[in-house]
Every structure is written in structure tokens, then in C-alpha cells.
Amino acid sequence: xxxxxxxxxxxxxxxxxxxxxxxxxxxxxxxxxxxxxxxxxxxxxxxxxxxxxxxxxxxxxxxxxxxxxxxxxxxxxxxxxxxxxxxxxxxxxxxxxxxxxxxxxxxxxxxxxxxxxxxxxxxxxxxxxxxxxxxxxxxxxxxxxxxxxxxxxxxxxxxxxxxxxxxxxxxxxxxxxxxxxxxxxxxxxxxxxxxxxxxxxxxxxxxxxxxxxxxxxxxxxxxxxxxxxxxxxxxxxxxxxxxxxxxxxxxxxxxxxxxxxxxxxxxxxxxxxxxxxxxxxxxxxxxxxxx
Amino acid sequence: xxxxxxxxxxxxxxxxxxxxxxxxxxxxxxxxxxxxxxxxxxxxxxxxxxxxxxxxxxxxxxxxxxxxxxxxxxxxxxxxxxxxxxxxxxxxxxxxxxxxxxxxxxxxxxxxxxxxxxxxxxxxxxxxxxxxxxxxxxxxxxxxxxxxxxxxxxxxxxxxxxxxxxxxxxxxxxxxxxxxxxxxxxxxxxxxxxxxxxxxxxxxxxxxxxxxxxxxxxxxxxxxxxxxxxxxxxxxxxxxxxxxxxxxxxxxxxxxxxxxxxxxxxxxxxxxxxxxxxxxxxxxxxxxxxx
Numbered sequence: 001x002x003x004x005x006x007x008x009x010x011x012x013x014x015x016x017x018x019x020x021x022x023x024x025x026x027x028x029x030x031x032x033x034x035x036x037x038x039x040x041x042x043x044x045x046x047x048x049x050x051x052x053x054x055x056x057x058x059x060x061x062x063x064x065x066x067x068x069x070x071x072x073x074x075x076x077x078x079x080x081x082x083x084x085x086x087x088x089x090x091x092x093x094x095x096x097x098x099x100x101x102x103x104x105x106x107x108x109x110x111x112x113x114x115x116x117x118x119x120x121x122x123x124x125x126x127x128x129x130x131x132x133x134x135x136x137x138x139x140x141x142x143x144x145x146x147x148x149x150x151x152x153x154x155x156x157x158x159x160x161x162x163x164x165x166x167x168x169x170x171x172x173x174x175x176x177x178x179x180x181x182x183x184x185x186x187x188x189x190x191x192x193x194x195x196x197x198x199x200x201x202x203x204x205x206x207x208x209x210x211x212x213x214x215x216x217x218x219x220x221x222x223x224x225x226x227x228x229x230x231x232x233x234x235x236x237x238x239x240x241x242x243x244x245x246x247x248x249x250x251x252x253x254x255x256x257x258x259x260x261x262x263x264x265x266x267x268x269x270x271x272x273x274x275x276x277x278x279x280x281x282x283x284x285x286x287x288x289x290x291x
Numbered sequence: 292x293x294x295x296x297x298x299x300x301x302x303x304x305x306x307x308x309x310x311x312x313x314x315x316x317x318x319x320x321x322x323x324x325x326x327x328x329x330x331x332x333x334x335x336x337x338x339x340x341x342x343x344x345x346x347x348x349x350x351x352x353x354x355x356x357x358x359x360x361x362x363x364x365x366x367x368x369x370x371x372x373x374x375x376x377x378x379x380x381x382x383x384x385x386x387x388x389x390x391x392x393x394x395x396x397x398x399x400x401x402x403x404x405x406x407x408x409x410x411x412x413x414x415x416x417x418x419x420x421x422x423x424x425x426x427x428x429x430x431x432x433x434x435x436x437x438x439x440x441x442x443x444x445x446x447x448x449x450x451x452x453x454x455x456x457x458x459x460x461x462x463x464x465x466x467x468x469x470x471x472x473x474x475x476x477x478x479x480x481x482x483x484x485x486x487x488x489x490x491x492x493x494x495x496x497x498x499x500x501x502x503x504x505x506x507x508x509x510x511x512x513x514x515x516x517x518x519x520x521x522x523x524x525x526x527x528x529x530x531x532x533x534x535x536x537x538x539x540x541x542x543x544x545x546x547x548x549x550x551x552x553x554x555x556x557x558x559x560x561x562x563x564x565x566x567x568x569x570x571x572x573x574x575x576x577x578x579x580x581x582x
Contacts, residue, residue: 069501209362215522226514231509232532236414236529236530237528237530239528
């Protein structure tokens with residue numbers, strides 16, 4: 001049992017409110033907390049973050065440490081398991097990671113989305129000489145741009161929102177408005193993290209033939225599109241979701257990624273309606289909830 | 292200059308008639324012919340097939356022998372270059388491959404679509420232990436099933452057409468009706484070659500988490516779909532088009548792939564209207580044109 005210290009509102013939470021994944025229960029899957037009860041006495045009192053997928057421990061995915069693809073999994077705040085927008089939550093011991101002392105509570109909340117960025121590195125080789133584009137200037141696009149900048153020197157973010165782009169520029173990243181996304185943009189790798197169905201179309205415009213698109217956006221809505229350019233240009237499209245917590249915590253501890261600039265406001269749990277409205281604002285970045 | 296002996300009608304030709312690729316000119320890109328004129332006297336009189344993409348010889352793709360992705364390329368019967376539904380066609384010498392004597396004219400016409408099957412092997416590793424599904428029982432689906440059967444023992448074809456499935460069964464392949472395609476079908480690799488916008492949806496149902504979908508279908512029409520399952524299940528989607536002629540000719544010469552069963556009829560060039568109508572029939576396989 002974990003007492004929640006802080007929880008973050010993610011784009012997926014907003015989609016869940018619109019009906020994505022058909023979840024009923026307490027949402028919230030980004031959190032930092034303190035262990036109050038555990039069979040392992042060494043964990044009690046420790047500050048932790050938690051991997052959100054809980055597998056059956058029995059299937060071929062669980063046996064390969066891929067609980068996040070277990071067909072019978074529960075997912076914190078997303079699937080058959082109450083989440084972090086509460087005073088307490090419960091997760092198996094193996095899902096918990098102790099937060100290093102030099103990582104603040106606010107920074108620790110970003111472990112889960114940052115792990116989703118490191119997932120890209122688990123799924124595909126990234127050549128430091130590649131030209132990389134990120135579609136999306138929001139929370140996730142920002143973190144992905146920072147993570148890939150630890151490898152590649154040419155990372156361009158395509159966004160729409162002046163304020164979010166200013167944050168990216170302050171972090172040393174090069175930004176363009178999506179309307180500047182040229183056909184045959186010639187990028188070796190494009191990461192689509194716009195949270196919007198139109199983002200994939202921008203990514204298809206930007207990627208070079210035989211290039212890679214990593215698709216992060218999950219939305220409730222369907223989109224009408226012609227996928228022929230993927231075939232003609234032999235693009236590889238990689239769906240990408242949750243990732244490994246260890247490199248994410250290490251990046252926070254080593255300050256390879258800066259997250260404090262992304263926090264717009266911290267609300268109490270009672271103010272959840274205001275908090276969600278704020279999180280939906282197009283110019284907003286990260287909103288946190290404090291039980 | 293090549294005198295065309297036989298040409299094949301492909302799904303792409305039917306899509307071009309509907310407006311795909313905006314091509315105006317003589318269509319046709321699957322052919323076997325005899326060289327009548329060439330700067331290379333050794334080629335004259337030889338029976339040849341030809342790679343359909345003609346690059347600029349100057350760009351980064353052409354320098355890597357990827358003329359098929361040259362941004363300035365012409366494509367036989369598809370883009371800025373008259374095709375094979377004619378008495379003569381013209382291609383650069385480097386595009387031509389001499390047909391081995393033990394490969395018939397009819398078989399040689401299948402070199403181009405068979406090369407498109409070998410393209411899959413160029414793009415991704417295929418583990419012989421994988422369970423593989425092919426969506427589509429038509430010309431291309433049939434050839435892909437045969438090629439992948441040279442590597443994997445568990446290759447299942449999902450089709451819709453009794454007659455086409457009978458041809459597949461006669462070749463020793465296991466067939467299912469697409470309505471039997473189960474969600475979480477658990478295939479490691481699914482090749483979508485249905486020629487239909489709904490094929491990708493079937494492929495998404497069949498593929499296992501972290502599996503691969505190879506997408507072959509190019510159609511003029513857009514489709515409305517929700518791509519979230521690709522993200523949630525971290526599927527890799529590989530667009531795949533034209534491929535290498537050398538392994539295709541070798542497979543025909545070694546009889547690794549059987550193509551004669553796929554030919555429904557041979558029409559003269561004057562009968563092109565009847566031929567195209569026949570090629571459009573849902574139960575038909577390959578229609579050839581003889582100038």
C-alpha cells in the first residue's frame with residue numbers, strides 16, 4: 001500500500017474521460033508515494049514510483065519480463081485497477097522502484113512518462129547521425145526531445161503552441177510550427193507525440209523514404225487517412241507505449257532531462273475539476289494533484 | 292528497346308485506373324520481353340525482365356542502389372514512363388535481368404511481383420519458428436505465402452474467395468476465411484496483401500503484441516480507422532513495395548515458387564477492355580496481355 005504524495009495528469013487520462021479504453025474506476029497512473037504497508041519491511045517508509053502494468057506472472061509475456069503486454073494484465077488507473085488520483089494505491093512489490101534522494105517529488109512524477117520515452121530506445125536503434133523530428137510540443141513531446149537529444153544533435157520539434165515551444169527553446173531545442181512541416185522533410189526518425197489524430201499525417205510528411213516513425217499517440221477517435229505513402233516510401237511505423245523505469249530514474253538523478261519547467265500548477269485532490277480543465281488547456285503543460 | 296512478349300495486369304494497374312498515383316500514359320509494369328535495340332550488343336536478342344524504377348543516378352538513394360526510392364525516379368507504367376501494355380517499351384540497361392532458359396515466358400512475368408515478396412525478406416528478419424499469417428488470397432498474397440513457406444512451417448492465409456483459396460490449398464497452404472480472424476490471433480508476423488482498405492484491420496486483429504505487420508496494399512481510397520491498438524500492443528508496421536529481382540528469378544528457376552496455377556487467361560492487347568474486366572473479377576487471379 002502506497003500513500004500518494006503527488007500524481008500527474010496525462011493525456012491518456014483526458015482520453016479516458018472521453019471514453020478511451022472504457023475504464024471505470026479511479027484514474028491516474030503517474031505518481032510518487034511512500035510505502036505504508038508491505039510484506040517487505042525494507043520497503044516501508046521508502047519513497048517510490050511504480051510501473052503501471054501488473055501481469056499474471058504466468059504467460060509467455062510475463063516470463064520474458066514483458067508484463068506490459070500480458071493479455072490478462074491490470075493497468076493502474078487504466079484497466080481493472082484503481083489509480084493514483086487518490087490518497088492510497090496498491091501495487092505489487094516488483095512494480096515499485098525506490099526514488100533516489102536527489103530526485104524531488106515533482107521530478108519523480110515524471111518517471112512514468114520518461115520511461116515511455118526510453119521505450120523508444122528499447123524498440124529501435126538510434127544512430128547519432130540521424131536527423132530526428134518530434135511532432136508535438138506537449139509534455140511527452142518535450143521529454144522525448146530531451147531524451148533523444150542525449151544521443152542525436154539534430155532534433156527538431158514541430159509544435160503549435162507558442163508557450164510550449166518557448167519552454168522547448170529554453171531547453172535548447174529547435175522548434176518549428178507544424179505548418180512548416182514540409183513534404184519529404186527528410187528526417188530519418190520522426191516521433192509522433194502530438195496527442196492528436198492529425199499528428200501521424202504530419203509525421204508521414206516529414207519522414208524520409210525507408211525512415212522510421214514512432215507512434216505514441218493513443219486517442220479515442222478514429223481518423224480517415226490513406227496509408228499508401230507508408231507503403232510507397234517503405235516507412236517503418238513503430239507503436240510505442242510504456243517503458244523501463246530504471247533508465248528514466250537514472251536520467252532524472254543525473255539531470256540528463258529537465259522536468260521542473262513542465263509543471264504549470266499543483267492542485268489538491270478536491271480541486272480535481274479545476275485541475276482537469278487546466279490540463280485540457282492547449283497552452284498548458286503538466287498539472288499535478290496533491291492528495 | 293524491349294519487344295514485349297507478355298505483360299501481367301496487377302492490382303496497382305486497377306488502382307491506377309481509379310486514379311491512384313495520378314498517372315497518365317501507358318500502364319503495365321510486369322512483363323517479359325526480348326531486347327531489340329541496345330548499346331550493349333550482348334543484350335540484343337536476349338529474353339529479359341526489368342526493374343521498374345529508374346533513378347537519377349545522382350541522389351543519396353541512387354548511390355546506395357535504392358533507385359526505387361529516388362525522389363526524381365520514373366516508374367514503368369506508374370510514373371512519367373510509359374509501361375508494358377504496348378508492343379515495345381524502353382528501360383535502361385542496368386534495369387534489365389536476363390531470364391534463365393528454364394523459366395517460361397508465363398513464369399517470367401511473375402518476376403516483378405515475386406521480387407515484391409522478397410522485399411519483405413530484405414526489410415525484416417523472419418524467424419523460422421514464427422507463426423505467420425497472410426491477409427489476402429489473391430495474386431500477391433499467394434506468392435508471399437509461397438515465399439514465406441520456404442522459411443516458416445506455420446503459414447496461414449486469410450482469404451475470402453473460394454476459388455483462390457482452393458489454389459492455395461492445392462499448393463499445400465492452410466487457409467481460413469477472414470471472418471475466422473480472431474482478435475489476439477497471436478501471429479508473430481502478418482503480411483497484409485488483400486488489396487483492400489479493410490485488410491489492415493484484419494492484420495491488427497491477428498498480430499500478437501510486439502509482432503510485425505508488413506503492409507503491401509496501396510489503394511486510392513482513404514479509410515477511417517483507430518490506430519491505437521498499434522500503439523498499445525507496440526506493433527511494428529512495415530510499408531513494403533518493390534523488391535530485388537535476382538532472388539525472384541532464382542526462385543522461379545529453382546521452382547521454389549509455383550506460378551502457373553495463377554494464370555486465368557491470356558488476352559491480346561486489342562482485347563484490353565475484356566482483360567481488365569476479367570482482372571477485376573473477385574474470383575480471378577492473374578490475367579496476362581500478349582501484344
